[in-house]
Amino acid sequence: MKSTNSIGSLMHLPINEIDPGDGTDTPEFLIKATANILKEKGGRNWIPVIVKDIGKDSYQVIGNSFVYAVAEEAGLEQVWCIIADDNDDTTTLTKILAGEEKPKINLSIASRDEIMAALQYLIEQPNSELKSVKLALATNRIDEAPRLYWKNFEPITSLKCGITKGKKLDAFKSVFYLTPQSMPDTINDVTILRTMTTVELKAIAKKRGIAGISKMKKDALIEALS
Incomplete structure (x- = not known):
């Protein structure tokens, strides 16, 4: 491996020493058309490719994959890299800074403004699965929910905010992730209890010593616990 002194350096590397990594999903037309312009304008990639050192005279692209693909298509022998x-x-x-990977927000601790901005982004996407979702309503219900304890995104579908199981929930998960905290043993808040599964409710009821829980359905468990 190279010295850490090279980290952050701008280097003119032979393209045959660079592995494309994950590559780019940019349409072939855009790559070929841009490659033609690159050759016409001097053949110098003024936007560098971001690479990491993976061995002796060996690198791998981790950012600006489109630039690398254009340089390769243009037949450049060397590419400017950071x-x-x-x-x-x-x-x-x-990858996020290069626009090649979508950033995600931690829903467990996200602010109301962050939730609204992410939902608005999703709603405004072309052919969005969430285009029918009412932004203010969904934002308020998600923000007020006990998301700090959510182990998965399923509770969202019970908030009646327009996000249902399937494609809508999948779209939602594309910009959010969770870091759940452990659920406290004593919970009296009905709002929190309704977001929990029957199994979770029974576990809490068992710790409290509530009798007859094996036959109780969710509503009965919530009533007993609250």
């Missing part, structure tokens, strides 16, 4: 470290977090951040 050297990044090989940390996985660096790769993720680089």
Whole structure:
């Protein structure tokens, strides 16, 4: 591996020493058309490719994959690159900064404004699965829900905010993730209890010593616990 002194350096690397990594899903026309312009305008990629060092005279693209694809199509022998470290977090951040990977928000602790901005982004996407969702209503109900304890996104479908199981929930999950905290043993808030599964409710009821829980349905469990 190269010295860490090379991290952050701008280097003119032979393209045959660079692995394309995940590549780009940019349409072939755009790659070919841009490659033609690159050759006409001097053949110098003024926007560098971001690479990490993976061995002796060996690198891998982690950002600006489109630029690399254009340079390869244009037949460049060398490409201007910036050297990044090989940390996985660096790769993720680089892809996000390069617009090649969608950033996500931690729904467990997200502010109301963050939730609204993310929902608005999803609603306004072409052919969005969430185009029928009412932004203010969905934002308020999700913000007020006990999402800090959610282990998955299923509770959203019970909020009556327009996000149902299937494609709508999948679209929602494309910009959010969860870092749930452990559910406290004593909960009296009906709002929180309604977001929990029957199994979770029975576990809490058992800890409290409530009798007859094996035959109780969800509504009865919530009533007993609240």
